[in-house]
Amino acid sequence: MPTILKGAKIFAGTDQEVLEDGFLIIDKGGRIDYVGPNYDLPSGDDIKIIDLKGKFILPGLIDCHIHLDLHGIPNTYEENLVEDKLRTIRAAREMEETIQAGFTTVRNAGSVNHIDISVRQGVENGWINGPRILTSGRILSITCSGTEYFNGMYRIADGYAEFKKAAREQLREGADFIKIMATGAFMNPGGIPGAEQPDIKELQAAVEEASKLGKYVAAHAHGAQGIKNAILAGVRTIEHGTFADEEAIAMMLEKDVFLVPTFAVDYYWLKYGIKGGVPKHMLEKAEEAKGISINSTRMALKAGVKIAMGTDAGTPYNYHGGNAIELLIMVKEGLLTPQEAILSATSTAAKACGLETETGTLEKGKWADLLVVEENPLEDISVLTCKDxxxxxxKEGRLIKDLDSPSK
Ligand SMILES: [Zn+2]
Structure with missing residues (x-):
C-alpha cells in the first residue's frame, strides 16, 4: 500500500533547500514516488497517511566504514576469544542497533572468516532488521607484522599472482568490493601506519579483479606514499588518509578518489585511554598522530576532495549504533557544517559506495531510505546522536523503527 508522509520539513539532499510542509510518497514497491509541496491527498482505504507536522525528514544515513563483527572491546585482541558463531549472532544484533540509529546502509571494511557475508545474507533474507550491507570479506594484506592480531581477518598475499587469487577468493564468496591494506595500521602491535605495504603491481592486481565484476577497491592507507600507490593503482576510496600530503590530496582530486577519514577511532581511544583498557601500543601511535588527520582532512576539503563519512565502528568503545558521533566530530572540529556533514553521510557516501542511483537522496525512483527526526539536525547535528x-x-519503504507506535 502506498504511504504518504505529510507536513514535515524535508531535506532531500539534492540541493541546499529544505522543503517546508512537504509531502513524500512511497509507492507499493518501497520506492519514492514523489517529493515536493502541494500534493492533492487521494482518498481510499488502501493509502496510509502519516502526519509528521513539526518533524524533519532526511535521507537514510550511510556509514562507509564499519567492522560488524568487532564489538568495541577496549583491547581488540580479546575479540579473538569470542568464537565465530557467537560473533555472528552479536553482529546481527548490532546491525539492528545500527538501523535503529538511522543508518540504512553500511559498508563493512573487513571481517573475520566471512561473518560479514552471513550477516548480510541474514538481513537480505529478512531474518533480522539491519541496514543494507556492502561488504569486502577478508582484507588483503602482504606478509607483515601485526596481522596475527586479528585471527581470520586478513587474507595474506605476496606478489601479483597471489593478490589476484586473494581478490578472486573474496569475490567468489560474494564481496561487494575489495579492501586492501596499502599501509601499516595503528591497531596492531608492530604495525607502522606510515609504511607502504603492497607494491603498485600488487594493488593493481586487486583493482583489475574487482573491475572485471564492476566492483572496486577500498584502500586502508595512512602514510602518504601508500596513499599515492593506491591511487596510482586505481582504488576508489582511501580509508583514513592520516598522513596525506599535498601531492596525495592533489592525486585524490585528479582521480576522483573519495576520502573516508574515520575520526571516531582516535576520539574514543584518547577519551578512554589506558585507564579504559585501550592497549598502550595503540595509544602511543594515536598520540603521535593526534590532530594530523584533522589537518589533512582540512587540506583535502579545501582542495575539493569528496569526504565520505565512516566511523570504523567496532574499534575500541566505537559501538555499533553510535555511528553519528562521526558527524558531530566533523562539525565540532570545524571541518563541515551540519548540512555538509549530512551530505557526507548521504549523497556523497552513496557515490563512494556506488549506490547513488538507488539511495543517498530523496528523489523519485530511489529507494525510500529515510528517517524522521524530532528536531532539525541542520540546526543541531547532535540530534542525530540521540536515538530517542x-x-x-x-528502509526500502519498510517502516523499521516507529517510536510513535511502540505497539508494533
Ligand atoms: Zn577499519
Missing part, C-alpha cells in the same frame, strides 16, 4: 529523537526509520 530518531522517531522513524524507513
Amino acid at each position: 529523537k530518531i522517531l522513524k526509520v524507513f
Whole structure:
C-alpha cells in the first residue's frame, strides 16, 4: 500500500533547500514516488497517511566504514576469544542497533572468516532488521607484522599472482568490493601506519579483479606514499588518509578518489585511554598522530576532495549504533557544517559506495531510505546522536523503527 508522509520539513539532499510542509510518497514497491509541496491527498482505504507536522525528514544515513563483527572491546585482541558463531549472532544484533540509529546502509571494511557475508545474507533474507550491507570479506594484506592480531581477518598475499587469487577468493564468496591494506595500521602491535605495504603491481592486481565484476577497491592507507600507490593503482576510496600530503590530496582530486577519514577511532581511544583498557601500543601511535588527520582532512576539503563519512565502528568503545558521533566530530572540529556533514553521510557516501542511483537522496525512483527526526539536525547535528529523537526509520519503504507506535 502506498504511504504518504505529510507536513514535515524535508531535506532531500539534492540541493541546499529544505522543503517546508512537504509531502513524500512511497509507492507499493518501497520506492519514492514523489517529493515536493502541494500534493492533492487521494482518498481510499488502501493509502496510509502519516502526519509528521513539526518533524524533519532526511535521507537514510550511510556509514562507509564499519567492522560488524568487532564489538568495541577496549583491547581488540580479546575479540579473538569470542568464537565465530557467537560473533555472528552479536553482529546481527548490532546491525539492528545500527538501523535503529538511522543508518540504512553500511559498508563493512573487513571481517573475520566471512561473518560479514552471513550477516548480510541474514538481513537480505529478512531474518533480522539491519541496514543494507556492502561488504569486502577478508582484507588483503602482504606478509607483515601485526596481522596475527586479528585471527581470520586478513587474507595474506605476496606478489601479483597471489593478490589476484586473494581478490578472486573474496569475490567468489560474494564481496561487494575489495579492501586492501596499502599501509601499516595503528591497531596492531608492530604495525607502522606510515609504511607502504603492497607494491603498485600488487594493488593493481586487486583493482583489475574487482573491475572485471564492476566492483572496486577500498584502500586502508595512512602514510602518504601508500596513499599515492593506491591511487596510482586505481582504488576508489582511501580509508583514513592520516598522513596525506599535498601531492596525495592533489592525486585524490585528479582521480576522483573519495576520502573516508574515520575520526571516531582516535576520539574514543584518547577519551578512554589506558585507564579504559585501550592497549598502550595503540595509544602511543594515536598520540603521535593526534590532530594530523584533522589537518589533512582540512587540506583535502579545501582542495575539493569528496569526504565520505565512516566511523570504523567496532574499534575500541566505537559501538555499533553510535555511528553519528562521526558527524558531530566533523562539525565540532570545524571541518563541515551540519548540512555538509549530512551530505557526507548521504549523497556523497552513496557515490563512494556506488549506490547513488538507488539511495543517498530523496528523489523519485530511489529507494525510500529515510528517517524522521524530532528536531532539525541542520540546526543541531547532535540530534542525530540521540536515538530517542530518531522517531522513524524507513528502509526500502519498510517502516523499521516507529517510536510513535511502540505497539508494533
Ligand atoms: Zn577499519
